[in-house]
Amino acid sequence: MTTPLSQDLRRRIARAVEKGSSIRQAAARYEVSPAAAVKLMQRVRRTGSLAPDRVGGHRRPVLEPHEDLLRSLVAAKSGITLAEIRAELKARGIVVAALSTILLTLRRLGLRHKKRQSGRPSRTGRM
Known part of the structure; x- marks a missing residue:
């Protein structure tokens, strides 16, 4: 399982996008996958927060x-x-x-x- 991006890196990517860089350009600049940057910016737009979502959790048994x-x-x-x-x-x-x-x-x-x-x-x- 992957770990969330650091808060510092999240801030840098968001700041670059706010200053006019495309999400993909910001991802390339900070060497993260485009998907990670896109998901980060979707989360920022949806919630206004840079904080990562919870990782993992317990699934209730199907039966x-x-x-x-x-x-x-x-x-x-x-x-x-x-x-x-x-x-x-x-x-x-x-x-x-x-x-x-x-x-x-x-x-x-x-x-x-x-x-x-x-x-x-x-x-x-x-x-």
């Missing part, structure tokens, strides 16, 4: 609103697989792209599931 549903699915069928859980969610209009999303939510909730469907051979060929 957090559906935790009760996941608990009920796992409780209803003891050997339910991740694929079966995904199919049940999809039937209810909840689209989950990756099985790992379901796995991580189940682990966070302290729930267990079955790894693979019965009758399906493992990678070693044994059952």
